[in-house]
Amino acid sequence: MANSAGSRKRARQAIKRRARTVxxxxxxxxxxxxxxxxxxxxxxxxxxxxxxxxxxxxxKMVNKGIMHKNTAARTKSRLNAKVFALKG
Numbered sequence: 001m002a003n004s005a006g007s008r009k010r011a012r013q014a015i016k017r018r019a020r021t022v023x024x025x026x027x028x029x030x031x032x033x034x035x036x037x038x039x040x041x042x043x044x045x046x047x048x049x050x051x052x053x054x055x056x057x058x059x060k061m062v063n064k065g066i067m068h069k070n071t072a073a074r075t076k077s078r079l080n081a082k083v084f085a086l087k088g
Contacts, residue, residue, distance in 0.1 A: 034050045044087055054079070058072045
């Protein structure tokens with residue numbers, strides 16, 4: 001348990017930061033699942049729309065330090081490949 005005033009404040013900040021991070025990560029995972037669901041359903045238009053909508057949120061996670069840039073790039077690349085496979 002934190003004893004000094006500074007360490008108690010740090011503990012409070014960490015709790016708030018973690019709650020925000022968990023919420024944002026959950027939101028991005030939901031966007032990714034929407035793309036995957038549309039791909040599984042075979043609906044190209046819906047998959048393309050979901051992918052277009054998810055891209056900026058994935059990029060924001062990188063800027064906030066929640067997701068590594070290579071992880072984001074890999075995720076977007078894989079989703080795009082799945083969406084593009086529906087078209088052809």
